[in-house]
Amino acid sequence: MNRSNGSARKRPPPTPKESWPNKQQATTPTTPVIDDEFLDEDVFLDETLLPEDEESLILRDIEQRQDFASRLAKWARPPLSSGYVSQCQSIMFQQLDIDYVIGDSNRELLPLSSGSAAIIRIFGVTREGHSVCCKVHGFEPYFYISCPQGMGPDDISHFHQILEGRMREANRNSKVPQFVRHIEMVQKRSIMYYQQQKSQPFLKIVVALPTMVASCRGILDRGIQLDGLGMKSFMTYESNVLFALRFMIDCNIVGGNWIEVPVGKYRKTAKTLSYCQLEFDCLYSDIISRHPEGEFSKMAPFRILSFDIECAGRKGHFPEPTHDPVIQVANLVTLQGEKQPFIRNVMTLKSCAPIVGVDVMSFETERDVLLAWRDFIREVDPDVMIGYNICKFDLPYLIE
Incomplete structure (x- = not known):
């Protein structure tokens, strides 16, 4: 122990030795840590801003x-008046097309009806140029058969039950x-052959849907077993009249x-x-058909589209x-009675x-x-579409 000036000094502790990596250990460079306050905002600028051409x-x-959108607004039909x-x-309109769809019965117009029913659709245009879709309810498909001799009004209910049962067997999935x-x-007169009597009894059979007319006709043609009359087949009348034509x-x-x-x-x-401006429901008994005379012989302002x-x-x-794209659609729209079209445009792929x-x-x-x-x-809502071979080429091509 060394002594100096009477005071003892301790030896300082040994400094830790630096550890050197082994030759077999891989050295990895260390990344310096930078505080957020020293980061430059321009570092993220390139990631957030879009290139000039894309923007x-x-x-x-x-x-x-x-x-x-502004062009389409100019080509639209006139807006509905407050009265409509x-x-x-x-609502007075000139009809262009009549068809039917199968839908649910309108309980508001027909409270006693239920299930599916045929709904007549009448499309047309008013004097003001408004498009119309009139959905008509309550008209049912029917046809006639000759009433067999010996059948009276009291036998109709029994005949109804038998025919209903046969129809249910033939349409099990319905x-x-x-x-x-x-x-x-009813009392009617057949136009077939020469007949002396003016009228004779027929049975008017009303079915639920237009497609059931053919099914019911087949059952009656093959014959039905009736009490007191035996096996009886029936000749049908007006059973091949189209439903929309029957309505007209x-x-x-x-x-x-x-x-x-x-x-x-x-x-x-x-x-x-539909996309019609006026779409409404009514009963077929409330429709008034005007004869094409006087003011009702004039034409509505139909929109006629010619395209290619x-x-x-x-x-x-x-x-x-599937291989050749559509590169152009040209359109020309004219109002009925006008000499010049009010729309002339062409839609092209790429520049033109x-x-x-x-x-x-x-x-x-x-x-x-x-x-x-x-x-x-x-x-634009065109009423008529015309063009060269559009039904065989243009429309199928666009749909596919």
């Missing part, structure tokens, strides 16, 4: 959509609550005439099935929808040179062209 494309796409909106005036709605005896005959409706639905006799449809498409065909191959007197709209993809034409059809 300009987005802005141009937005501008094109806004411009296209409040349902305080009669969920209609009643196949044969009712049967009544009974309601005195001819092609293209004017139809009136009085105020208070129609109800606005709760769930619309062009495809990028391959050399030596006829265009196919200007065309004098034509509104040229260019799109980047075929999908954009087709969607634009779809929106154009919905907004």
Whole structure:
């Protein structure tokens, strides 16, 4: 122990030896840690900002959509007047097409009906140019059979039960609550052969749906076992008349005439099935068919669309929808009675040179062209579509 000036000093502790990595250990570089306050905001600038060309494309796409929407608004039909909106005036329109669909019975118009029923649809245009879809309820399909001798009014209910049972067996998959709605005896006269009597009894058979007329006719042709009459087959009358045509005959409706639905006799449809401006429900007994005379001989302002498409065909191959895109859709819309069209436009894939007197709209993809034409059809709402071979080529090509 060393002593100096009478005070003892301790030896300082040994410093730790530096550890050197083994030759077999891999050395990894260390990344310096930088505080957030020293980070430059410009480091993230390149990640958040879009390239200039992509941003300009987005802005141009937005501008094109806004411009296209403004054009569609100019081509739309005139807005409905307050009388139509409040349902305080009669609806008078010239009908163009009549068909039917199968739907649920309207309990509001027909409280006693239930199940599926045939709904007549009448499409047309008013004097003001409003598109109309009139859904008619309550008209049922029917046909006639000759009444067998010895059958009286008291036997009809039993005949009804037998025919209902046979119809239920033949239509087991149908969920209609009643196949044969009712049967009544009427006095009619057949136009077949020479007959001295003016009229004779017939049975009018009313069924639930138009498709059941053929099924019921087949059962009656093959024959039914009747008490007191044995096996009896029946000749049917007017069982091949189309349902829509039957409706027109009974309601005195001819092609293209004017139809009136009085105020208070129609109800606005709760769930619309079309893009028509006026879509409403009514009973067939409330429809008034106007004869084409005087003021009802005039034409409504129908919108007539003439269109044509062009495809990028391959050399030596006829265009196919799966391989050859639609590169152009040209449209021309004219009002009935006008000499000049009020819409002239063409929708093209990619750019196109200007065309004098034509509104040229260019799109980047075929999908954009087709969607634009779809929106154009919905907004313009044409009543008649014409064109060269559009039923055999243009329309099927666009659909596929």
